[in-house]
Amino acid sequence: MEILRNLFEMTAFGSLFQSPETVLMLLIGGFLLYLGIVKGYEPLLLVPIGFGVILANSLGGEMGVVPENDEIMHMSLLEIAKNHGIMNLLYYSLIKTGLLPPIIFMGVGALTDFGPMLRNLKLAFFGAAAQIGIFSVLLGAIAVGFTLKEAASLGIIGGADGPTAIYTTIKLAPHLLGPIAIAAYSYMALVPVIIPFVVRLTTSKKELKINMKEQDKLYPSKKPIKNMKVMKILFPLMMGGIVAVLVPSAVPLVGMLLFGNLVKEIGSSTERLHKAASGGILNTATIFLGLTVGGTMTASAFLNTQTIMIIVGGFIAFCFSVAGGIYAVKVHNIFAKKKINPLIGATGLSAVPMASRVANEVALKHDPSNHLLQYAMASNISGVIGSAVAAGVLISFLS
Amino acid sequence: MEILRNLFEMTAFGSLFQSPETVLMLLIGGFLLYLGIVKGYEPLLLVPIGFGVILANSLGGEMGVVPENDEIMHMSLLEIAKNHGIMNLLYYSLIKTGLLPPIIFMGVGALTDFGPMLRNLKLAFFGAAAQIGIFSVLLGAIAVGFTLKEAASLGIIGGADGPTAIYTTIKLAPHLLGPIAIAAYSYMALVPVIIPFVVRLTTSKKELKINMKEQDKLYPSKKPIKNMKVMKILFPLMMGGIVAVLVPSAVPLVGMLLFGNLVKEIGSSTERLHKAASGGILNTATIFLGLTVGGTMTASAFLNTQTIMIIVGGFIAFCFSVAGGIYAVKVHNIFAKKKINPLIGATGLSAVPMASRVANEVALKHDPSNHLLQYAMASNISGVIGSAVAAGVLISFLS
Amino acid sequence: MEILRNLFEMTAFGSLFQSPETVLMLLIGGFLLYLGIVKGYEPLLLVPIGFGVILANSLGGEMGVVPENDEIMHMSLLEIAKNHGIMNLLYYSLIKTGLLPPIIFMGVGALTDFGPMLRNLKLAFFGAAAQIGIFSVLLGAIAVGFTLKEAASLGIIGGADGPTAIYTTIKLAPHLLGPIAIAAYSYMALVPVIIPFVVRLTTSKKELKINMKEQDKLYPSKKPIKNMKVMKILFPLMMGGIVAVLVPSAVPLVGMLLFGNLVKEIGSSTERLHKAASGGILNTATIFLGLTVGGTMTASAFLNTQTIMIIVGGFIAFCFSVAGGIYAVKVHNIFAKKKINPLIGATGLSAVPMASRVANEVALKHDPSNHLLQYAMASNISGVIGSAVAAGVLISFLS
Amino acid sequence: MNEGFSTALMLLAVGMITVFTILALIVIVGNILISLVNKFIPETKIRAVVKAATLGAIDPRKMAAIVSAVDIVTEGKAKVTSITKAE
Amino acid sequence: MNEGFSTALMLLAVGMITVFTILALIVIVGNILISLVNKFIPETKIRAVVKAATLGAIDPRKMAAIVSAVDIVTEGKAKVTSITKAE
Amino acid sequence: MNEGFSTALMLLAVGMITVFTILALIVIVGNILISLVNKFIPETKIRAVVKAATLGAIDPRKMAAIVSAVDIVTEGKAKVTSITKAE
Numbered sequence A, B, C: 001m002e003i004l005r006n007l008f009e010m011t012a013f014g015s016l017f018q019s020p021e022t023v024l025m026l027l028i029g030g031f032l033l034y035l036g037i038v039k040g041y042e043p044l045l046l047v048p049i050g051f052g053v054i055l056a057n058s059l060g061g062e063m064g065v066v067p068e069n070d071e072i073m074h075m076s077l078l079e080i081a082k083n084h085g086i087m088n089l090l091y092y093s094l095i096k097t098g099l100l101p102p103i104i105f106m107g108v109g110a111l112t113d114f115g116p117m118l119r120n121l122k123l124a125f126f127g128a129a130a131q132i133g134i135f136s137v138l139l140g141a142i143a144v145g146f147t148l149k150e151a152a153s154l155g156i157i158g159g160a161d162g163p164t165a166i167y168t169t170i171k172l173a174p175h176l177l178g179p180i181a182i183a184a185y186s187y188m189a190l191v192p193v194i195i196p197f198v199v200r201l202t203t204s205k206k207e208l209k210i211n212m213k214e215q216d217k218l219y220p221s222k223k224p225i226k227n228m229k230v231m232k233i234l235f236p237l238m239m240g241g242i243v244a245v246l247v248p249s250a251v252p253l254v255g256m257l258l259f260g261n262l263v264k265e266i267g268s269s270t271e272r273l274h275k276a277a278s279g280g281i282l283n284t285a286t287i288f289l290g291l292t293v294g295g296t297m298t299a300s301a302f303l304n305t306q307t308i309m310i311i312v313g314g315f316i317a318f319c320f321s322v323a324g325g326i327y328a329v330k331v332h333n334i335f336a337k338k339k340i341n342p343l344i345g346a347t348g349l350s351a352v353p354m355a356s357r358v359a360n361e362v363a364l365k366h367d368p369s370n371h372l373l374q375y376a377m378a379s380n381i382s383g384v385i386g387s388a389v390a391a392g393v394l395i396s397f398l399s
Numbered sequence D, E, F: 001m002n003e004g005f006s007t008a009l010m011l012l013a014v015g016m017i018t019v020f021t022i023l024a025l026i027v028i029v030g031n032i033l034i035s036l037v038n039k040f041i042p043e044t045k046i047r048a049v050v051k052a053a054t055l056g057a058i059d060p061r062k063m064a065a066i067v068s069a070v071d072i073v074t075e076g077k078a079k080v081t082s083i084t085k086a087e
C-alpha cells in the first residue's frame, strides 16, 4: 500500500489534477510542433519553442522557467541550477542576460548579403516607413491598458525580426517573452499570407504592374559599383558608424550583425570566424534560445488575456508595417517620375528573405516578366536595420 | 642559494614528497589513457578522463576539483575561477549544475535511430528487466555501509549509460563522481567480455540457437509500418509524454534525448539543429565532461575503500543487469509459443550499440544464419529509456 | 522642441563632445581593422579586436569593458549583464576567469605537429635562449616605473605567443590587457620585418650560409624514428610530465596544449574531439577573445603613457628574443664541430609557423639550396613551450 | 533491518514496477500509434520544403539534386550535411 | 490623455524620425562611399593571401585550385568551406 | 637598487634556468624515449579500429575506402574529416 502511495507521489498525476490548464499548454506545445514540422513554419525556431513548452509543462520535471524575482537576480548560477534546474540555468544565463539575441544577430549578419541593398540603395529608404507598425501598435496597446514597457515589447513584433523582438522584450518586459516570441515567429512564418492580404487591401492592379527593370531603363540613374568587394567591407562599417552615433543603444544588436557580416565579406582570411558565427554558434544559440523561450511558457505565465491581446496586437503590427511601406511608395510615386512598385515597400518590414520571395511571386502573377526579387531585397534587408534602430530607440527611452 | 630555494619552491617536488599517493593517481591516469588509446576502450571518454586525472594531480597546477562546500556553492563564477582555477570553474558551472549530461543526451538522441525498436516493439519490454542490476546493487551497497544516496549512485552504474550515471551521481553523491564515471565507462567498454561471460553462466546452447527470423516466419504477427517517417516523429513524442507523466524527474534526461532525436527525424528543415546537437555541441560537451570528471579524481577523493567497492559493485551491477534481461526472456519462453533468443534480453542493459553487436556475434557463433542484430537493437535502445527512468525514480525519492 | 531634446539625448553626440579622445579610439579600431583586412596581419585576431575597440567606444552602447573592482568580482553574471551589458558579461565570464587562453591553447595543440621537433630534437634547445627578451624587458620595465606584475606582463610579449601573453596578463595585470594583446599580435604579424632586421644586425653572411642538410651529411648523428605514431603520442605526455613537475603553474596552458595535440595524434578514434578542439571551440573562442580584448580598450584605459611604453617595450622584447636565439647558436658554433645556422635560433621565439617561413626565406636568399624550414620548425615549436614555461614562472612568483 | 535497507527494498519494488510499467506502456501505446498512423497517415505528408526565413538558403530542388548526385557517386556511403551557396 | 499615451506619441515621433534619418543617412553616405570607392579604389586591393600565423595552414594557391575545381565540378552549386591538410 | 629590481633580477635568473632546464630535459628524455620506442615498439600497435560505443558509426573499412578515394581525386591536398552515414 505504502509503495503504491509512493508510486503515485512520484508521478505527475497529482499536480495534473491540481492544474488542468497544464494540459492546454501541452496541446499548445504540440500545436507549435505541428506548425513547425507539418506546416513548415519557421521550423528552426518553432520546433525548439514547441518542445520547450512541453518540457516546461511536464510537471515535476523542473523544466519551467520561474518568474524572475529579486532573489534569483542575486543568485549564483550554481544556486539557480540547484534550486530551479537546468532550464532556469540556461534561461537566466543566456536569455535574461540578453546574450543570445546579439549572438544570433552575429550569425544572421554572417549569412546576410548586403549586395542587393547596395545595388539599389535608394530603395533601402522604404525600410524606414515599414516600422510604423511598431509605434502605432505601441499607441494602441497603451490604450487597452498595457504599461509603456509592455506596449513597446508588443509593438516590436511589427519589426518582423525574431532576435530584435526577443532582445527588446528581455530588456523591457521579460514576463511577456513567451507569447511575444511566439507571435513574432508565427507571423514571420505567415508572411506569405499577410503580405498578399494587405497588398490586396491597399494597392491597385496598375500599381502592381509597375515593372522595375523597365523603369530602370526609362530613367537610368544608378551608379555602377566598380569594386563590390571593397564596398561590401566598407558599407557595414559605415552603417555601424551611423547607428553608433545616432542610436547607441542599438549597438549590441546592429554591431554584432555587422561584425558577422564583416568576417563574411573579408573572405578567406577570416573564414574560420565566419564559419563559426554562421554555423556552430548560430545553430547552438538557436537551440537554446528556442528551448528556453518555450520554457517560459508555463500555464500561469501564458494563459491570460494579455497573451490574446499580444496575438491580436502582433497581427495588427505586421499589417500596419506592410501597409506603411506600401503607402510610402505611393507617396513617392506621386512626386517622382520614376515609379516604384508598391511591393517594394511591402517588404520593408523585414522577415528576410521570405517577404521578398512573396513580393516577387505577387508581382509575377500580375506581370510574368516583372522579376523584382533583387529590388525587394534592398528594402527587405534595410528593414532589419530599421527595426533594430526602432528597438534601440525604445530601449533607450524606456529601460 | 636563495635562487635555488625559490626554484625548488616553484616546482612540485615538495608537494610530491608530502603526498606520494599522487604518483599512484598519475599512474591511474596513464592507465586510463592506455585503455583508451591502445585498447580502444571508449576513447572519446577515457582519453579526456585520463588526461583530466593527470591534470588534477599535477600538484600546484590548480587543476584538481576541490570538494564542494557551502562557501563554493555561494560563490560567483568569477570567485571560483580566482580562488580555484579554471578546472573548478568548468566543473562547478558545467557538471555540478547538472548541465552537461542532458546536453550529451541531446546529442545521443540526435545520433539514435528508433527504427529497430519500432520494428520489434515487443522486444523493448526486455529493456525493463535489465534494470534489476541497478536496484539489487543498491540493496547490497546499503548492506556494506554506503548511504542511500551513495548506494543509488553506485547501483546506477548497472544502467550501462554514461550520462545517466553521471547525472544521477551529480544529483545524489557528487563526491563519488570520479570513480562512478570511470566504472560506468570502463564496464561499457568491457561489454564484449561481460556479456559472453554472463551468457555462458546462464544459458544453454539450445536457447542460444533460437533463430529470431525463423520464429518470425513461424508465428507471423508484426504489423508493417506504412509510414516510418511519421512514426519516427510521433514515437519519441509519445515516449516523452509517458515518461513526463509517470516519472517527471527523468524529464531533463529523457526530454533532451527525445528533442535531439526529433530534430534528427524531422529532416532537412531542422538539419542545422541536428548538426549542432550531434556535432559541435556533443563533441564540446564530451571534452569538458571528460576533463572535469577526471579533474575530480584527486588522490584524497579517489584512493579509499569506497572506490574499490564501487569498482566491485559496478561489475556486479552490470552482470546482474545482463542476467536480469536473460531471465526475463527465459520466463517469457516458458509461457509463449513464439520463442525469443535470450541474447535479446542480455542487450537490455543498454551500452548501445556495442551490446547488440556482441550479442549478434555470440548468436552467429552458435548458428551462422542467426543474424539478430536488429532484434537486439530493440531491447538495447529501450534499455537507455529504462535506465533513465530508473534514474528518475532514484532522484525523485532520494534527492 | 522637447522631442528634439529627447532625440539629442538618445544620440551619442553629447558624450562625444565630452570625450573627444573617443574619436581617436575609433580611429585606432579602424586602423587595426585596416591592418587585419588590407595588410593581412593576423586577421583572425586583429579584425575582432579592432571591431571590439569600435564597439567599446560606441558611447552609450554599453559595450566597453569596465575596470574590475571589488563590487564586480562579487557580482553574479546576471548582475554584471544587467548593470554593464553583454560585453562585460563576456569579458568577466570568459576572459577575467582566465578560461579562453587555455581553451585556445587546446585548439593550437590540436593544430600543432610535433613531428619536425622530434626529427631535430637537439634544436629544440634553442627555444630556451629566445625567452631572454621576456626577462630582460621585465628588468627594463621596472626601471621605467612599472610594477613587478605589470613589467612581467609587458615582458611576456617577447614570448611571441598570443594566448600565453593574454593568460599571463589576465593573472598579473588585467588592466593592461588591451595594449599588451594588441602589441603581442601586431608584432607576431610583423615577424617578417623584425626577424630580418635583427638578423642583419647580428649575423654575418658566412653564418647565414651554413647549410643544415650538408652539416647533417658531414656529421650524421640523428637516430631514425621507427614508430612516429607512437612517438607522437608519448612525446607530448612526456613533455607534460616534465612541465607539471617543474613548473606546475604552467599546467593550465601547457596541459591544454598537449591535450589538444594528444586527441589529434591518437587519430580516428578521437577524431570527434580533435575536430571540436581545432574547429568550433577554437573559432568560437577566437571570436569572443578578440571582441572582448578589443572591448577593454576604452579611451580611459588605453590613452596613456603606459600604452606607449608597452608598444616600445614589446618591440624591444621581440628583438631581444630573436637576438637571444641567434647568440645561443653562435655560442654553440664556437664549441661544436657540427655548425648550426643562426636562423634556427632566430625562430626560437615562437610565432609559429611564420617565423620559420621567414627564416627559410632569408636562408634561401643566401643559398638557394638551403631549405631549413623543417629545422627551423623544431626550435620554433619549442619556443611555444619555452614561453609557456616562462609564463608559469612569472605567475608562480608574482600572483 | 535498518531504515536504509527498508527504503532500498521499497526502491527496488517501486523502481522495477515503474520501469516495467513505462516500457509496457511504450509497447502498448506504440502499437496503437502504429495502427493509427497506418490507418490515417499511410503516406508521408510532411513537407520536405523548408519554408523558413533562412537567410540565403539554397534552393531545395537544387539541394536535392546535389544530395542525390553525391549519393550516386559515393554509393550511399556519404551524406551531404551542409551546402553553402557560392556567390 | 494620460501620461503613458503622451510618451507613446512622443516615441512614435522620435522613433519614426530616427529610423527615417538613419536610413536616409545610409542611402546618402552609402552613395558618397560608392563614388569614393569608384574613384580611389576601382580595383580590388585586398590581399587574398592569409599572412596570419595560422598553424599548418594550406597553401593559398593550392586552396584556390581546389576551390575552383570543386566549383567546376558542382557548377557553382557548392562551396568548399574548409580543407584540412593531410599528412 | 630597489626591491622590485632585485626581484626582477632573481626572476631573470630563475626563469632562464627553468626554461633551459626544461627544454634540456625534453631533449634528453625525448631522445631516451625515441631509443626505447625504437627498441620495444618498433611497429605500430595502436589499433585504428574504434571500439567505442559510438552510436551509428560508419564501418572503418568503408571509411578508409572513401578517404583514399578522396585522396586520389584531390592528390592528397584534401582530407575527409567526417562522414555521416546516410539512411
Ligand code: NA
Residues within 6 Å of the ligand: A158, A159, A160, A161, A348, A349, A350, A351, A383, A384, A385, A386, A387, A388
Ligand atoms: Na524590420
Ligand code: NA
Residues within 6 Å of the ligand: B158, B159, B160, B161, B348, B349, B350, B351, B383, B384, B385, B386, B387, B388
Ligand atoms: Na540501461
Ligand code: NA
Residues within 6 Å of the ligand: C158, C159, C160, C161, C348, C349, C350, C351, C383, C384, C385, C386, C387, C388
Ligand atoms: Na615563445
